[in-house]
Amino acid sequence: MIDFGKTKESDIISKEGYPFIIGGFASSMFFYNKAKTVSALSFAFGVFSTYFFRNPKRKTPVMKHALISPADGVVISKGNAYERYFFKKEVRRISIFMSLFDVHVNRSPINGKVVDTVYNKGKYLPAYREKASLDNEQNAFLIEGKSGRRIVAVQIAGIVARRIVSYKQPGDDVEKGEIIGLIRYGSRVDVYIEDAFEEFVNVDEKVKAGETIIGVLV
Numbered sequence: 001m002i003d004f005g006k007t008k009e010s011d012i013i014s015k016e017g018y019p020f021i022i023g024g025f026a027s028s029m030f031f032y033n034k035a036k037t038v039s040a041l042s043f044a045f046g047v048f049s050t051y052f053f054r055n056p057k058r059k060t061p062v063m064k065h066a067l068i069s070p071a072d073g074v075v076i077s078k079g080n081a082y083e084r085y086f087f088k089k090e091v092r093r094i095s096i097f098m099s100l101f102d103v104h105v106n107r108s109p110i111n112g113k114v115v116d117t118v119y120n121k122g123k124y125l126p127a128y129r130e131k132a133s134l135d136n137e138q139n140a141f142l143i144e145g146k147s148g149r150r151i152v153a154v155q156i157a158g159i160v161a162r163r164i165v166s167y168k169q170p171g172d173d174v175e176k177g178e179i180i181g182l183i184r185y186g187s188r189v190d191v192y193i194e195d196a197f198e199e200f201v202n203v204d205e206k207v208k209a210g211e212t213i214i215g216v217l218v
Helices: 015-030 036-052
Strands: 002-004 066-068 073-083 089-098 105-107 112-120 138-144 150-157 164-166 179-183 187-193 197-199 213-217
Touching (some): 150 179
Antiparallel strands (some): 105 179
């Protein structure tokens, strides 16, 4: 399921996390004198939710034509792949897997404008599997830079994730490193590059949203 909302760079915690954080701690207090185990588990869930929905500030590198990672996590694949929503052809793709312990705020790889978005309801296969790019629930952004170059960033839900959040809609301007959405609980982001591209990252490399340069348009 997809939600539309808005968050700020200054938010320490993404607002989507508050119901889980408050619910966890409130439940812990409610069961404190009734069921110690339930209380402890609820408290642990509140702590984990606070950690999961953290929204740390990022310093985006200033480098012309650089593409910035849209997600925290590990590069699980790179190479040519068919982009089915907008380009409708084989282009370069970099896939980033976000574990439960990674920051799940997603950021724009480039400066530009959101030209279009596509939401596709689908399955919840493990996000690290290749079939997740085809079968899983996902939300795709087509972003066009001021130079006319375009990229596609696709938020993909995973086996635990059950909700994709989008902060941007068609017509919205975005800055490189700006927050565009998040995915709840374990997921993946694929970046498709239509133009010539020099990659700066390798498979199994750790990356940070809004900070790591994943490559340069050439």
